[in-house]
Structures are given as structure tokens and as C-alpha cells.
Amino acid sequence: MASARENDIPIPGSPSPVPPTLEEPTAPRRPLPPKPDQDGPEVRTPTGAATDLPGGTVAQQGAYLTTAQGARLPDTDHSLKAGPRGPVLLQDHHLREKITHFDHERIPERVVHARGAAAHGEFVANGAAASVTKAAFLQAGARTRTFVRFSTVLGSRGSLDTARDTRGFATKFYTHEGVYDLVGNNIPVFFIQDAIKFPDIIHAGKPHPDREIPQAQSAHDTFWDFVSLHTEAQAHAMWNMSDRALPRSYRMMQGFGVHTFRLENEAGETVLAKIHWRPRLGTHSLTWEEAQLAGGKDPDFHRRDLADAIESGALPEWDLALQVFPDTPEETFEGIDLLDPTKFVPEELAPLQVVGTMTLTSNPSNFFAETEQVAFHPGHLVPGIDVTNDPLLQGRLFSYLDTQISRLGGPNFAQIPINRPHADVNDMLRDGMHQTAVHRGVAPYHPNSLDGGCPFLAGADLGGFVEVPAAVAESVKERTKPASFDDHFSQATLFYRSLTPIEQRHVIEAYSFELGKCYEQAIKERQLAALANIDEDLCAQVAEALGLPAPAPTVDIADVEPSPALRQVGETWPVSGRVVGILADESADSAELIAVRKALHAAGTVPLLIAPHGGMLHGQPVQRSAQTAASIELDALLALGPSKDPRTLRMLDELFRHGKVIAAAPAASPMLEDADIDLAAPGIATGDAAEAVTQLLDLLGAHRVWQRMELLPV
Numbered sequence: 001m002a003s004a005r006e007n008d009i010p011i012p013g014s015p016s017p018v019p020p021t022l023e024e025p026t027a028p029r030r031p032l033p034p035k036p037d038q039d040g041p042e043v044r045t046p047t048g049a050a051t052d053l054p055g056g057t058v059a060q061q062g063a064y065l066t067t068a069q070g071a072r073l074p075d076t077d078h079s080l081k082a083g084p085r086g087p088v089l090l091q092d093h094h095l096r097e098k099i100t101h102f103d104h105e106r107i108p109e110r111v112v113h114a115r116g117a118a119a120h121g122e123f124v125a126n127g128a129a130a131s132v133t134k135a136a137f138l139q140a141g142a143r144t145r146t147f148v149r150f151s152t153v154l155g156s157r158g159s160l161d162t163a164r165d166t167r168g169f170a171t172k173f174y175t176h177e178g179v180y181d182l183v184g185n186n187i188p189v190f191f192i193q194d195a196i197k198f199p200d201i202i203h204a205g206k207p208h209p210d211r212e213i214p215q216a217q218s219a220h221d222t223f224w225d226f227v228s229l230h231t232e233a234q235a236h237a238m239w240n241m242s243d244r245a246l247p248r249s250y251r252m253m254q255g256f257g258v259h260t261f262r263l264e265n266e267a268g269e270t271v272l273a274k275i276h277w278r279p280r281l282g283t284h285s286l287t288w289e290e291a292q293l294a295g296g297k298d299p300d301f302h303r304r305d306l307a308d309a310i311e312s313g314a315l316p317e318w319d320l321a322l323q324v325f326p327d328t329p330e331e332t333f334e335g336i337d338l339l340d341p342t343k344f345v346p347e348e349l350a351p352l353q354v355v356g357t358m359t360l361t362s363n364p365s366n367f368f369a370e371t372e373q374v375a376f377h378p379g380h381l382v383p384g385i386d387v388t389n390d391p392l393l394q395g396r397l398f399s400y401l402d403t404q405i406s407r408l409g410g411p412n413f414a415q416i417p418i419n420r421p422h423a424d425v426n427d428m429l430r431d432g433m434h435q436t437a438v439h440r441g442v443a444p445y446h447p448n449s450l451d452g453g454c455p456f457l458a459g460a461d462l463g464g465f466v467e468v469p470a471a472v473a474e475s476v477k478e479r480t481k482p483a484s485f486d487d488h489f490s491q492a493t494l495f496y497r498s499l500t501p502i503e504q505r506h507v508i509e510a511y512s513f514e515l516g517k518c519y520e521q522a523i524k525e526r527q528l529a530a531l532a533n534i535d536e537d538l539c540a541q542v543a544e545a546l547g548l549p550a551p552a553p554t555v556d557i558a559d560v561e562p563s564p565a566l567r568q569v570g571e572t573w574p575v576s577g578r579v580v581g582i583l584a585d586e587s588a589d590s591a592e593l594i595a596v597r598k599a600l601h602a603a604g605t606v607p608l609l610i611a612p613h614g615g616m617l618h619g620q621p622v623q624r625s626a627q628t629a630a631s632i633e634l635d636a637l638l639a640l641g642p643s644k645d646p647r648t649l650r651m652l653d654e655l656f657r658h659g660k661v662i663a664a665a666p667a668a669s670p671m672l673e674d675a676d677i678d679l680a681a682p683g684i685a686t687g688d689a690a691e692a693v694t695q696l697l698d699l700l701g702a703h704r705v706w707q708r709m710e711l712l713p714v
């Protein structure tokens with residue numbers, strides 16, 4: 001190639017057109033192998049043998065940078081130009097490949113549940129479910145790999161974690177009978193009774209289409225317009241106004257399959273069942289102020305919490321439990337229509353029977369490959385678990401498959417490593433966008449003789465999924481619903497009246513806030529009219545906050561038997577994984593500092609050392625400085641030393657108002673006084689450091705100092 005162009009007009013001082021010398025690559029280093037428990041599911045051929053298809057589990061091979069075609073590259077920082085100051089050449093294949101791929105890096109976010117976080121885990125069955133279902137993964141001792149994705153519903157992929165919202169709790173069980181997906185929420189009831197209304201409720205909850213605000217919130221006119229007009233949404237809205245919509249952590253959330261499912265055992269007997277996840281750490285929430293602070297200070301609050309807890313070894317655990325009902329033709333239990341997804345069955349009426357435990361054991365290696373590309377579907381079922389005619393569930397059976405086709409770019413999303421079954425796959429689905437399997441044979445049709453009749457059909461005796469032959473009542477085709485679906489208020493009343501006074505106060509504040517953010521008077525009045533049919537006192541208090549008259553009920557308010565199991569206050573729970581700040585400065589006694597840190601570790605909590613500056617304090621690594629510490633990430637604080645930093649005093653004030661345990665060694669007491677904290681208030685532990693730690697751990701079990709919160713003004 002000619003390097004000098006003889007006819008060029010010389011430009012004084014121009015650099016020589018000789019290409020820059022390429023630097024040697026740094027010492028080759030093999031990419032880190034994935035952790036053993038983070039491997040993608042194995043790739044299986046039709047005969048069941050693991051293949052070595054490229055791209056299965058490890059995306060990077062070799063130590064050198066290559067093109068997508070495997071050609072090694074000497075430079076990826078300079079595009080190919082006609083001279084150092086010349087235009088870029090179209091022939092630069094590497095530039096075009098790199099930019100083109102980048103241009104297409106994003107896929108459409110999920111239309112709902114776009115923001116989420118996930119982890120790998122394992123489920124171990126205790127065998128208690130064997131009498132009601134033949135599902136292999138629920139038989140005694142069965143161990144099954146899982147992948148769980150938690151999510152908010154309304155916000156976009158980059159929105160905050162701590163929005164007031166329902167949370168998704170979707171679990172993929174990689175069973176040897178095929179994938180089973182339990183695609184649930186942290187609230188056991190749903191907004192609507194028929195899937196045909198799903199686009200409506202979601203359009204109402206999403207940001208307004210003109211300005212695309214507000215993001216990830218229900219405190220706006222369209223949401224309350226829909227909910228107040230469409231009273232079947234009142235029960236779910238009530239849960240959303242409660243602390244349930246502000247989980248402290250994904251690790252401290254219940255999960256519900258919501259619908260009633262039909263289970264079948266080996267003998268062909270069936271029962272109806274609701275499926276629950278119960279967190280071993282208890283069900284805990286943020287306060288509304290904490291949630292709002294976290295939204296600004298740490299929008300990744302829940303994502304970080306989950307990943308950090310797993311990384312620190314505080315592995316989250318849930319028991320899987322069933323509520324079992326007789327499979328009667330009426331499909332009701334104690335007067336509750338089991339096909340109505342706006343209704344739940346109180347635990348006092350149908351106790352939860354634990355059938356196994358799931359532990360989340362590792363974080364994803366790559367967010368996009370796993371958390372973003374995982375595809376759940378309530379129709380991914382295994383023998384022993386079948387659907388019912390719940391009209392919401394029936395519509396979901398269509399929607400989830402359909403949505404993956406646009407979200408994941410075609411019908412072959414089951415071949416993406418995170419979605420691959422851990423069972424032999426031998427389907428007759430062929431070709432299509434992103435086909436990565438190399439199918440053999442000539443006869444992907446049934447019956448065939450050319451491939452020896454393969455693949456063969458399997459009846460129930462060979463582990464085939466055979467739908468339960470549930471009776472279908474003879475009827476006429478009509479767009480309607482059963483009369484039992486008409487009760488829209490009684491379960492909202494049941495939920496509200498089951499709460500403790502402090503939880504009820506939070507509900508009143510939440511309605512007042514949300515409706516206070518609406519502009520339309522008519523919407524506020526209509527929602528007050530709905531509240532009047534739920535609980536008159538609730539309605540009166542919200543009306544007062546809005547400065548509106550409280551309407552009278554238009555129906556007889558249900559006479560309910562409260563369900564104490566719905567309360568989040570009043571019990572004690574393990575403190576494992578709880579975050580305890582240790583506030584100290586140079587004046588701290590180093591032996592004491594080490595001792596309290598050890599004691600907090602030993603109790604299973606995660607201590608965070610907060611010092612005036614970063615770096616080290618008495619040989620201990622400092623995790624937060626006065627500048628980076630935030631009250632929202634602490635479940636409790638142990639103050640060993642004084643501070644006059646206004647940011648620390650503000651943090652103390654927030655901790656106090658949010659009902660967090662505060663323990664203070666003698667040297668820290670004056671600081672508490674500076675922050676106007678009453679040392680005699682409930683949940684303030686004093687004494688020497690060792691004594692303060694003991695008291696702190698004891699108080700932490702209740703999650704918050706509820707007595708203090710009850711005393712504080714609203």
C-alpha cells in the first residue's frame with residue numbers, strides 16, 4: 001500500500017500518514033470460568049447426551065480479542081482511516097461489526113415487570129405434597145435447581161426499586177420432567193378477574209401517555225380513575241396501600257401463585273390448591289419515607305440487597321406451602337369462589353402445609369443473559385399440576401408465550417441457556433429466528449416412518465403431561481362472569497380490619513398521599529365512595545386528609561372475622577442478613593470495635609463500619625463514611641463514638657423516626673442528645689458496648705421498634 005500520496009498538497013506540520021504502531025497485547029489471561037453453580041443449564045441432544053454446542057455455557061473462549069467470527073484483532077481503539085486525520089473507511093469490518101452489534105444491544109423491556117433482579121437457587125421437597133400431587137420435584141428428597149426473578153410491575157427497566165407497587169415473584173424450577181414456572185406476586189389477590197382487562201389496568205397504571213409521567217407510581221389520576229370505576233380492583237388496591245407494597249427486601253417477601261391450581265396425585269385423585277412462598281426471615285416492609293429516600297439515594301436498593309446478601313453468605317430461604325381444598329364442582333371454599341383471583345383464602349380457614357424449601361445460592365453471572373432473558377410462562381407445567389378455569393389464568397396462558405416472541409426476538413427463546421430445560425428436549429419445532437439447535441433427521445412430523453417413528457409419544461405411565469380430565473359444565477357461549485364475582489369489597493374490609501393499628505395508620509396515610517396527588521376531584525370522590533363500602537373509619541380519615549366530606553356506604557359493609565396471619569407486626573424473626581451500622585471514630589477503643597464487629601457477624605447480621613472518613617479505622621476497613629452512609633440501608637445502629645457531623649445527626653433522626661433500633665455506648669450518648677433523641681424512648685439500647693450489642697440483637701428480631709412508631713406523630 002502506498003503510504004505517501006505524491007500529488008497531495010503538503011500541509012506544514014501535518015503528521016506522517018504512517019499508521020500508529022500497534023501495542024502488544026498485555027500478558028494473555030484466561031477469562032474467569034463461571035462459578036460451578038452458575039453454569040447455564042446443560043444442553044441436551046434428543047438422545048439425552050450433553051453436547052458441546054458452542055455458546056452453551058461459556059461465552060468467551062481463548063485469551064485474545066477476536067471478531068465475532070474468531071479472527072484475532074490487533075487494535076480495537078482506532079477505526080481504519082485514510083491517514084491519521086482522514087475519513088473512516090467503509091471497509092473497516094471490525095468497526096462496522098462493533099458498532100452494529102452495539103446498536104442492537106437493547107431488546108424491548110418487559111411490557112410489565114420490566115425492572116427486576118434474580119438469583120439461582122435450589123428447591124428441596126420434604127415429601128408432604130406426595131399425597132396430593134405426583135409432580136416429581138415435590139416428592140420427598142427431590143432437589144431441583146431454580147432461578148427466581150423478583151420485580152416491580154409498573155416502572156421501566158431503569159426505574160427505582162422501592163416504588164409503592166406489587167412485586168413479582170417468578171420461579172423457574174428446572175425439573176427432570178420439564179420446566180415448571182410459578183409466576184406469582186407478593187400479593188395474593190389481583191386487580192382484575194378476567195385477563196381481557198389486563199391491558200386496561202396496565203394502561204391506567206403506567207405513566208400518562210402525553211408526558212410519560214409519573215414513572216413507577218400509582219399516585220396519579222389514570223390509576224385511581226380505573227380503580228375507582230372498576231371496583232373489583234379495590235381489594236388489590238388495598239394491599240397496595242398497605243406496607244406489603246414496600247418490601248424491606250426481596251428476601252423478606254411472601255410469594256403467592258394467586259390463582260387456584262388443580263393438583264393430581266399418582267392415583268388420579270385431584271384437589272384444588274393455592275401455592276405460597278413463605279420467607280424464613282419473615283415478611284417485612286420499609287416505611288413510606290424510607291422507600292422515598294431510597295428511591296433517590298439508592299434506586300437499586302432491592303437489587304443490591306439481594307446480591308449483597310447472597311454474596312455475604314446470608315442465603316435467603318423460603319418455604320413452599322400449599323393451601324389445599326376439595327375439588328368440588330362448585331370450586332368454592334367457605335363461600336370463597338376459588339376461581340376469582342381477587343379473593344384469597346385466610347390461613348386461619350385453610351392452614352399452610354409446607355412441602356419444601358428453596359434457598360437462593362448464587363447471583364447471576366450476567367444480568368442480560370440470565371435476568372433479562374429469562375422467560376416465564378404460567379403454562380410451563382409438569383405432570384401433577386394443572387390449571388383451573390380462573391379466567392385471569394386462562395388469558396395468561398396465551399399472553400406469556402406471545403410476549404416472549406417480540407421481547408426475545410422469535411419463537412426459539414427456550415434455547416437461550418437460562419431457559420433451557422434440564423430434561424431431554426425432543427420437539428418437532430423447527431427453524432425460525434435465532435435457531436441454534438442443529439436438528440437431525442428428516443421427519444419432524446407425526447406420525448412418521450422415515451425417522452423410525454421417533455420421537456415417540458408418552459402417556460401418563462411414561463411421564464407424559466396429560467391434562468386432568470376436569471368436567472366442563474354444559475353452558476352457552478357468552479361474555480359474562482359468575483354472580484359470585486360481584487363481591488368487590490368484603491376482602492378489602494377483611495384485609496384492613498385484620499391489620500394492627502400502626503399498619504392501618506400506614507394504609508390511611510397511603511390513600512391520603514396517593515389520592516392527594518390526583519388532580520381530578522371526581523376521581524377522589526369516587527374512590528372515597530369505594531372506601532366507604534370497605535370501612536367507614538378508613539374513609540372518614542382519608543376524606544379528612546383530602547379535605548372532602550366522607551360519603552355514606554352504599555352497600556352493607558361485610559362483617560368479617562379478622563385474619564391475624566395477615567399482620568406483619570407482633571412476632572419475632574431471625575436477624576440473619578440484617579444490616580447493622582457501627583458508628584465509630586478515632587476515639588473508639590480498637591479491641592471493643594473488633595469485638596462488637598465479631599459479635600454482630602456471629603449473630604448472622606451484616607455489620608457496616610461507618611467512620612468520619614473512608615479507608616481504615618483501627619485496622620478495620622471502613623464501609624461507609626459520614627458522606628456515604630444512609631439511614632435507609634441500616635436495620636439498626638450501634639454508636640460507639642460521638643459525632644457532630646450534621647449528616648450523621650440527620651441519619652440518627654431518620655433512624656429514630658423509622659423505628660430502627662439504636663444502641664449507644666456511653667461515649668455516644670451526648671451525640672444522641674445533640675440529635676434530640678430521647679434516651680428513654682423505646683428501642684434505645686444503652687450500656688457498655690457488649691451489653692448494647694446484646695440488647696440491639698434482641699430488639700432487632702421484631703424488625704422495628706413498633707412502640708416508638710406508635711408514639712410518634714404522623
Ligand code: HDD
Pocket residue numbers: 110111112113116149150151167168169170183184185190194195196198257258259341374375376392395396399400401403404
Ligand atoms: Fe403477568 C410478566 C405475575 C397477570 C401478562 N407477570 C409477569 C411477571 C410476573 C407476573 C411475576 C414477570 C416475570 C418475569 O420476571 O419475567 N401476572 C403476574 C401475576 C398475575 C399476572 C401474579 C395475576 C395473578 N400477566 C397477568 C395477566 C396478563 C399478564 C392477566 C395478560 C393477560 N405478565 C404478562 C406479560 C409479562 C408478564 C405481558 C411481561 C413479561 C413477560 O410476561 O414475560 O406477558
